[in-house]
Amino acid sequence: MAQQHARHRIGILGAGNIFGRYVEGLRTFPELEVVRVADVDTARARQAADEYGIAAWGDGDELLADDSVEIVVNITPPQFHAKTVIAALEAGKHVYVEKPLAATVEEAREVLDAAGRGTALLGSAPDTFLGSAVQTARHAVDAGRIGEVVGATAFVRSSRSETWHPDPRAFYGPGGGPVLDMGPYYLAALVNCLGPVRQLSAATRIGAPTRKVTSPDRVVDEITVDVPTHASATLAFASGAIGTTLMSFDVWDTELPRIEIYGTEGTLALPNPNFFDGDVRLKRHGDADWQVLTPVTELFGAVGTAEQHRRGLGVRDLAGAIDGGPHRANAQFAFHVLEVLTSFEISQRENRFVTPASSCERPEPRPAHREDRTA
Numbered sequence: 001m002a003q004q005h006a007r008h009r010i011g012i013l014g015a016g017n018i019f020g021r022y023v024e025g026l027r028t029f030p031e032l033e034v035v036r037v038a039d040v041d042t043a044r045a046r047q048a049a050d051e052y053g054i055a056a057w058g059d060g061d062e063l064l065a066d067d068s069v070e071i072v073v074n075i076t077p078p079q080f081h082a083k084t085v086i087a088a089l090e091a092g093k094h095v096y097v098e099k100p101l102a103a104t105v106e107e108a109r110e111v112l113d114a115a116g117r118g119t120a121l122l123g124s125a126p127d128t129f130l131g132s133a134v135q136t137a138r139h140a141v142d143a144g145r146i147g148e149v150v151g152a153t154a155f156v157r158s159s160r161s162e163t164w165h166p167d168p169r170a171f172y173g174p175g176g177g178p179v180l181d182m183g184p185y186y187l188a189a190l191v192n193c194l195g196p197v198r199q200l201s202a203a204t205r206i207g208a209p210t211r212k213v214t215s216p217d218r219v220v221d222e223i224t225v226d227v228p229t230h231a232s233a234t235l236a237f238a239s240g241a242i243g244t245t246l247m248s249f250d251v252w253d254t255e256l257p258r259i260e261i262y263g264t265e266g267t268l269a270l271p272n273p274n275f276f277d278g279d280v281r282l283k284r285h286g287d288a289d290w291q292v293l294t295p296v297t298e299l300f301g302a303v304g305t306a307e308q309h310r311r312g313l314g315v316r317d318l319a320g321a322i323d324g325g326p327h328r329a330n331a332q333f334a335f336h337v338l339e340v341l342t343s344f345e346i347s348q349r350e351n352r353f354v355t356p357a358s359s360c361e362r363p364e365p366r367p368a369h370r371e372d373r374t375a
Contacts, residue, residue, distance in 0.1 A: 008319040011036040011069035011093075013060055013084060014076040015048040018098070018311065022073060023052045025301070025312030032312075032319060038063035060084065064091040070322075071096060073315055078175050082107035086114040089122065094322060096315045099125040099184045101334040103175055105342050108335050115331055121321055124334035126184045127314025129192040130366060131276025132295035137261065137268050138365045139296045141193050145282060146263030149194060149241045154186040155256040156247035166217045171249070177227035178247040179204075182274065183341045186245070188333070189259055189273040195239040196336055196359045201352070202233035202344035207250035231344050238359070275308055276300040296368040328363035336360040 008031060012022060015037055026032045036056040039045035049057035056066065063069060064087060072088040074081065074097040082102040088095045101124045102108035115122040128134065141149060156178045161168040170176050191197070207229045213220055230250045235243035246256070259270040266285055271278025277299045281290040301307040314329040321327035336358045343354040 007031060007033055008070055008322065009033050009035045009068050010071045010073055010315065011038060011063045011066060012073045012075065013038050013063060013088070014074065015039040015041070015044045016075060016077075018075055019048055020052070021309050021311045022075060022315075023054075024307070025310035026073075026315060028300075028310075029312070029316050029319075032316065036063055036066055036069055060087075064088060064093065070094060071315065071318065074098065078103045082111050085111050085122070089114050089118055089120050092118070092120060094121045094123075094318060096123040096318045096329075097125070099334070100175075100180065100338050101331060102338075105335075105339050108338055112331055112335060121318060121327060122331040123314055123318035123321070123327065123329050124331055125311075125314055125329070126188040126273075126334075126337070127311075127317065127329040128185055128273055128276050129188045129363070130313040130317060130328060131301075132297045132299050133271050133276065133278045133280055134189045134192055134273060135366050136280045136293050136296045137189075137270050138193050139368055140268055140280070140282060140293060141261065141263075142365065145266065146261065146268055146284070147265030149239065149261060149263050151241055152190055152194060152243045152259065152261045153257070154190060154243065154245045154247075154259045155251075155254070156182045156186055156245075157251045157254050157256070158249040160252060161249075162211050162213045162215065162223070164215050166215055167219045168211070168213060168215075169220065169223045172211065172223055172225045172227060172229070174227065177229060177231075178249045179228070179231050179341050179344050183245075183247050184337050185273040186247070186259060187337050187340060189270065190235070190237075190243055191333070191337060191360070192363055193261060194237045194241045194243070195362045196237065197235050197243075197340045197356060198238040199236040199353050199355050200233055200340060200343055200347060201354070202231060202347040204228035204231040204344055204348045206230075207248075228345065228348075231348075233344055233347070235340070271303070275303055276313060277308070278303045297366050298369055326364040328366070330360075330363075332358070333360045333363060 045057040072093045230248040261268040269281040283290045
């Protein structure tokens with residue numbers, strides 16, 4: 001007889017822009033059930049509950065007092081992460097929080113301390129490295145498909161937010177910029193494949209000091225840039241690989257790849273790590289052409305489909321850890337990613353190499369459900 005899935009009841013804290021993406025993603029897993037939504041604006045929480053057929057709604061205190069909620073999925077703005085995550089942990093809830101773990105490294109340390117004082121588990125985005133694309137690359141690296149890994153490159157280019165977002169100020173203020181907005185997806189993919197970062201050096205600058213907003217429904221016409229918008233860094237991984245990164249909101253047009261990993265016997269090319277899925281290509285020395293590797297896990301939100309933006313693999317990963325499985329998108333992993341990225345500015349300001357105080361275990365790869373039959 002097939003084993004029945006355990007049910008994990010979820011309350012989502014925050015009913016903002018990505019709420020629907022989480023609900024739609026979580027509903028693909030029969031072991032997960034969203035039973036409550038909470039928001040500081042309870043009218044918005046009620047609207048979200050009505051739209052998605054969720055039975056209970058209210059404010060954050062009501063969510064934490066609800067004994068039926070086992071996991072809190074925290075999608076509040078980053079400046080509220082530390083306070084709300086700690087409160088949920090102290091209420092005995094398991095927590096999964098959107099990136100970043102907290103708004104600053106100092107606050108993130110307080111979050112880790114709170115998690116260490118109890119028995120509840122804490123998971124955090126980014127979790128896109130759990131998708132088929134990065135997992136396929138990870139299996140290829142571990143299988144020696146490109147030999148010994150020597151280096152890697154990662155290139156973040158501008159999303160041109162000022163042309164489509166009605167109020168892109170958050171992208172250019174504290175906690176924003178290419179390094180902290182998009183960088184976590186890229187670095188998480190690299191750490192998953194190559195392990196933690198041992199040392200780094202970086203240079204950063206602001207490109208244009210002001211930005212014209214041209215989106216049709218804009219609420220501002222011009223914004224002031226308060227954070228670096230162009231950063232370049234060299235990362236020395238504990239594994240011996242050397243990474244070169246460019247993270248920029250000033251690069252609008254480019255032919256650069258997203259991520260490439262270079263080995264003694266070949267190269268892997270990875271797709272946009274902001275998505276769970278996408279083609280991973282391999283070219284071994286001597287091959288005439290690139291080959292697309294067969295995804296080793298099921299697709300979660302295939303690129304080009306209506307589902308490509310949905311979220312929730314990290315929550316499923318947390319639920320599996322509650323049941324005794326490996327916890328891949330864990331808080332220590334997220335903290336290391338955050339500390340490395342915030343160290344870019346330290347390196348620039350102090351004109352030195354930076355050795356992160358943290359490290360993390362290389363996450364256990366997800367089991368392969370499909371055999372890669374490419375030659």
